[in-house]
Amino acid sequence: MVSVEIxxxxxxxxxSLLTPILLAGLAELxxxxxxxxxxxxxxxxxxxAFTAFMVAFxxxxxxxxxxxxxxxxxxxxxxxxxLTITLALDQMVTGLALNLLTIGITSYFYRASFGWYVSPxxxxxxxxxxxxxIPVLSQIPILGKVLFNHLPHTYAALALVFLSWWLLFRTxxxxxxxxxxxxxxxxxxxxxxxxxxxxxxxxxxxxxAGIAGALLSIGYYNMFLDNMTQGRGYIAIALVILxxxxxxxxLGAAFIFSFIDALQLRIQAFNVPFLPYQFALMLPYLFTIxxxxxxxxxxxxxxxxxxxxxxxx
Amino acid sequence: xxxxxxxxxxxxxxxxxxxxxxxxxxxGIIIISSVGKDPLQAYYWLFQGAFSPPAIPETxxxxxxxxxxxxxxxxxxxxxxxxIGAEGQFYVGGMVTAILSILLKDAPPSLAFxxxxxxxxxxxxxxxxxxxxxxxxxxxxxxxxxLMFNYVAIYLVSxxxxxxxxxxxxxxxxxxxxxxxxxxPIVVQxxxxxxxxxxxxxxxxxxxxxxxxxxxxxxxxxxxxxxxRTAQYANINVTRLVIQAMLISGxxxxxxxxxxxxxxxxxxxxELSPPTSPYGYTGIAVALLGYLNPLLIALTSxxxxxxxxxxxxxxxxxxxxxxxxxxxxxxxIIFVLAxxxxxxxxxxxxxxxxxxx
Numbered sequence: 001m002v003s004v005e006i007x008x009x010x011x012x013x014x015x016s017l018l019t020p021i022l023l024a025g026l027a028e029l030x031x032x033x034x035x036x037x038x039x040x041x042x043x044x045x046x047x048x049a050f051t052a053f054m055v056a057f058x059x060x061x062x063x064x065x066x067x068x069x070x071x072x073x074x075x076x077x078x079x080x081x082x083l084t085i086t087l088a089l090d091q092m093v094t095g096l097a098l099n100l101l102t103i104g105i106t107s108y109f110y111r112a113s114f115g116w117y118v119s120p121x122x123x124x125x126x127x128x129x130x131x132x133x134i135p136v137l138s139q140i141p142i143l144g145k146v147l148f149n150h151l152p153h154t155y156a157a158l159a160l161v162f163l164s165w166w167l168l169f170r171t172x173x174x175x176x177x178x179x180x181x182x183x184x185x186x187x188x189x190x191x192x193x194x195x196x197x198x199x200x201x202x203x204x205x206x207x208x209a210g211i212a213g214a215l216l217s218i219g220y221y222n223m224f225l226d227n228m229t230q231g232r233g234y235i236a237i238a239l240v241i242l243x244x245x246x247x248x249x250x251l252g253a254a255f256i257f258s259f260i261d262a263l264q265l266r267i268q269a270f271n272v273p274f275l276p277y278q279f280a281l282m283l284p285y286l287f288t289i290x291x292x293x294x295x296x297x298x299x300x301x302x303x304x305x306x307x308x309x310x311x312x313x
Numbered sequence: 314x315x316x317x318x319x320x321x322x323x324x325x326x327x328x329x330x331x332x333x334x335x336x337x338x339x340x341g342i343i344i345i346s347s348v349g350k351d352p353l354q355a356y357y358w359l360f361q362g363a364f365s366p367p368a369i370p371e372t373x374x375x376x377x378x379x380x381x382x383x384x385x386x387x388x389x390x391x392x393x394x395x396x397i398g399a400e401g402q403f404y405v406g407g408m409v410t411a412i413l414s415i416l417l418k419d420a421p422p423s424l425a426f427x428x429x430x431x432x433x434x435x436x437x438x439x440x441x442x443x444x445x446x447x448x449x450x451x452x453x454x455x456x457x458x459x460l461m462f463n464y465v466a467i468y469l470v471s472x473x474x475x476x477x478x479x480x481x482x483x484x485x486x487x488x489x490x491x492x493x494x495x496x497x498p499i500v501v502q503x504x505x506x507x508x509x510x511x512x513x514x515x516x517x518x519x520x521x522x523x524x525x526x527x528x529x530x531x532x533x534x535x536x537x538x539x540x541x542r543t544a545q546y547a548n549i550n551v552t553r554l555v556i557q558a559m560l561i562s563g564x565x566x567x568x569x570x571x572x573x574x575x576x577x578x579x580x581x582x583x584e585l586s587p588p589t590s591p592y593g594y595t596g597i598a599v600a601l602l603g604y605l606n607p608l609l610i611a612l613t614s615x616x617x618x619x620x621x622x623x624x625x626x627x628x629x630x631x632x633x634x635x636x637x638x639x640x641x642x643x644x645x646i647i648f649v650l651a652x653x654x655x656x657x658x659x660x661x662x663x664x665x666x667x668x669x670x
């Protein structure tokens with residue numbers, strides 16, 4: 001019954017949908033390993049999506065759009081860093097507050113630019129990011145179709161999985177990052193600059209999250225919608241927990257998730273009579289909870305994750 | 314020494330709260346000016362639409378769901394349980410209210426009304442239960458699960474409103490208007506002030522104040538909030554406490570949804586909450602700005618309810634997108650958090666001066 005064509009298509013879109021969530025998840029994973037829980041990942045993706053759309057709309061340049069998106073993401077994460085590292089405020093609440101702020105700001109400036117009543121066809125950009133076919137590899141039957149005809153960001157995300165694993169577990173910097181996530185006080189005594197490292201990781205996260213958000217507005221769609229990330233950043237954080245803070249496992253978790261997401265889109269498109277589209281839309285969220293229930297029980301993260309660190313002298 | 318130390322802290326706290334609001338509005342000036350609008354004129358309409366005498370009843374109506382939700386959130390936040398799912402619990406409360414009102418349309422209203430109100434609360438509590446159990450028994454992060462449940466609730470409501478419970482004659486996905494005999498009674502003629510407003514301000518606030526401050530339950534929440542380990546040493550059944558607190562929080566959010574349907578909308582709609590400042594999320598701001606104290610929360614709900622109400626006037630008269638209300642609320646939370654930092658510093662300085670440590 002199920003033809004190869006459909007399966008290949010499903011796997012192809014799984015890999016494609018994997019990209020933003022994997023990018024965001026990897027960045028968050030590194031930050032969480034250093035002991036910071038950054039919920040404003042969601043907001044950083046949203047400002048990325050918004051900024052990329054606005055810049056692409058007014059300049060027509062996708063390059064500038066991506067650059068601006070990552071700058072916007074960095075700006076938001078720097079604000080988060082200022083509040084939670086320098087002022088040592090509660091990370092969870094700060095992250096949530098920044099997310100509310102980004103929902104308000106993006107919707108406000110979108111309306112301020114395009115007016116309150118967005119016509120039936122919302123403003124959209126003409127060109128979007130295009131997949132790059134890898135010459136020889138894409139000729140491999142099935143595998144070539146599934147893996148080697150994607151946005152450049154997909155290849156980058158896959159490379160980043162191994163790169164961040166290597167950084168965390170095979171380098172001295174990785175050891176330092178993990179050490180400060182377990183016990184920042186001791187790391188500090190050993191001469192590691194905890195706050196500076198955490199700032200640096202948050203800059204990285206902001207940049208990556210901004211780009212991940214941009215993929216939504218100018219990669220998969222060609223427009224911006226209010227709150228268009230729809231909790232994707234939070235889901236990325238849930239996947240980080242599931243992966244037990246290991247990039248290789250994160251790849252697996254993110255792939256399973258994107259497969260469900262791709263399946264959900266198919267269900268919507270085929271208009272299955274006994275499954276209304278709202279139930280299809282629910283699937284990724286329900287599935288995240290089920291995954292947490294199956295594999296996320298009593299997992300132990302970095303010991304000082306989410307705790308403010310005050311340097312004692 | 315005309316002024317005690319405690320009173321001085323209280324004054325500092327009040328001054329900080331006022332300056333945080335001031336700072337949020339100041340930041341708002343920049344955002345309004347950046348799109349070429351006149352901030353003073355915008356704020357004039359904002360306050361006119363929020364706190365001028367004719368606007369007060371509608372502001373109270375906006376404040377009521379915020380108040381119920383944020384009192385529930387204060388209960389869990391005290392124990393440092395982060396229920397972010399009030400929005401979903403609010404929607405579930407509203408949905409079961411509409412369904413039950415349709416089913417019970419011929420029942421005697423004096424009997425049906427209290428049942429419906431109770432079931433609205435239970436619906437919200439039920440929606441809070443799975444994340445509560447996951448948190449209490451498996452230690453699964455409640456921020457993630459309650460958030461996921463919000464999306465599930467909204468899609469579920471969307472399905473019910475597009476499908477089985479859609480009013481066939483309406484152009485919009487909404488239920489039919491419920492039987493007027495079941496509407497929440499109006500308490501002030503000529504306004505939309507219904508019995509739910511009275512219940513929230515005159516009954517729930519004092520009750521919550523009493524429970525959180527003077528009972529063993531409130532104390533246990535405080536202990537759990539200060540440290541999970543201390544709670545265990547104090548022989549507190551943490552699993553039970555977490556579930557109880559989450560159920561209360563969900564119940565109040567569900568109740569808020571129920572009264573929004575019975576008192577204001579008279580049907581279930583997809584926009585039960587204002588889209589740019591949803592009650593469930595704004596309630597987080599209210600609870601924090603009110604220092605988790607029910608009396609201050611009543612005041613804060615009134616204030617933020619006013620901002621939501623006034624933002625409509627500001628939009629109509631000064632063409633400022635209503636998203637501005639959401640921005641001001643978020644800025645207030647951020648500045649409140651920053652003020653905790655200032656308060657901490659000031660307290661330390663005062664202690665040092667008194668050589669208390």
